[in-house]
Amino acid sequence: MYKIKTFNQISVKGLERFTRAKYEVGSEIGNPDAILLRSHKLHNETLDTTVLAVARAGAGVNNVPVAQYSEKGIVVFNTPGANANAVKELVLAGLLLGSRGIKTGIDHVKTLHNVTDASELHKTLEAQKKQFAGNELMGKTLGIVGLGAIGSLVADMALALGMKVVGYDPALSIEAAWRLSSNVQKAENLHALLARCDYVSLHVPAIEATHHLINKEALAQAKSGMTLVNFARESIVDPEAIVAALDNTKLKGYICDFPEPVFYGRSDVIAMPHIGASTAEAEENCAIMAAEQIIDYLENGNIKNSVNFPAVSMARCDGQRIIFSNNNVPKVLGNVLSVLADNNVNVIDMVNKSRGDLAYNILDVEQMENGDVIQEIANVEHVKTVRLID
C-alpha cells in the first residue's frame, strides 16, 4: 500500500487516479511515500523520511525547497502547461480591466443602489458614463516577459486581438521556441521591451534571477502610461517601486493576482486573490497529471516532468526493477553493477541519465535470491536512494 499526503484542495478527478487497492490518500496521513500539493509552502514543514516524491499540481515550485529535497534524492514534479489556458484567460480579463473602465464603472453603478426610478437611473448613468471610457487593445503593443507555457498562449491570444507582441525570454527552451508564433518580435533585453510596450504581462518563474525583476530601475525605462499585468508571482515585482511608478504616472495601472497591503485603497491597482489557475478545468488537469506522475514513479520508477531529476522511463520487463539515484560523479553505476555481478544478479535492461549534480538509474534484473542486494547498493558511495520494485 502506498501512502499519499495531500495539502490544499486537490481535484477529485486527480485523487481518483489513486486506486483504493494500492493507495491510501489524505491530508492527515503519516509517513507518506509521496506528497501532492498546490501552493502550500513546504519550507517550514518537517518532512517524513519516508517521502520519495513531491508533486506540485501546478507550474510554480517556489513553495517547495527543491535544492534541499534534491540533496535527499526526493523527486519533485510539476505539471507544465496544465493550467496555462486558465491563466491566459485571466490575463485577457486583466488586459481588459486595465484598458476599460470596467471595475470603476461597476463600482460606480453599485453606489447608485438608492436610485429606485429606472428612467432616472438610466439618465444619470448615460450622463456619467464618459468617466469610464477606455481604449481598445487592438493596435497596442503587448510585451510578454517569459515565453513558456503561459507566455506563448498569451502571445497567440494578443495577436488574435490585433495587438503587436514583443517577447523577452533569455532562457527560452527549444520546445517553447517551436510553440511560439513567428509574429512575436524579439526584445534584446527587458529594458528594451519595457520602453516600447503599452501593456506588459509577466510570465516568469519566481527564482532568484527574477526577484524584483520589475524594480525602480526597470520601471524608469518603461514607456509612460504603461499598464503592468502580473499573474506570475508577487516576488517578481518590487511593490514599493510599483506604487512610486503609479504615483508619478509612469505606470497607468497594475493588474495582478497578488495583493499587497501597500496597494490598499488604490483605484489604479486591481488585485485578485491568486485565482489564475482556479478553474475546474485547470484544477482537474493539474491534479490528474500530478497523480499520474506520482503513480508512474512509485510503481515503475519512471520520471516525467520533474524539476530536479532527469526524465527517465523504461518499459517493464519480467523480473524485478531496481531504481537508484546518486551524486553525478564517476564510478557509481560501475560499482552498483559490480554489487549485482558479485551477487550473480543478471541485468536485463537498464537506463542511466543525469541532470546537474544528480543521476538516476533504472535497472531491470532477473529475480534475485539475495534480499541483501538492495542494502549493499545503498552502501555504495554516492548512492542517495535505492528502491526495489516487484
Ligand SMILES: NC(=O)C1=CN([C@@H]2O[C@H](COP(=O)(O)OP(=O)(O)OC[C@H]3O[C@@H](n4cnc5c(N)ncnc54)[C@H](O)[C@@H]3O)[C@@H](O)[C@H]2O)C=CC1
Ligand atoms: N497566478 C497563477 O495562479 C499562476 C501563476 N503561474 C506562474 O507563472 C509562471 C510561469 O508559468 P509557465 O508559463 O507555466 O512556466 P514555464 O516554465 O512554461 O515558462 C516560464 C518561462 O519563463 C522564462 N524565464 C525564466 N527566467 C526568465 C527571465 N529572467 N526573464 C525572462 N524569461 C525568463 C523561462 O525560460 C520559461 O520560458 C510560474 O512559474 C508561476 O509562478 C503559473 C500558473 C498559475
Ligand SMILES: O=C(O)C(=O)COP(=O)(O)O
Ligand atoms: O501553478 C501555479 O504556479 C499557481 O500559481 C497556481 O496555484 P494554485 O494551484 O491555484 O494554488
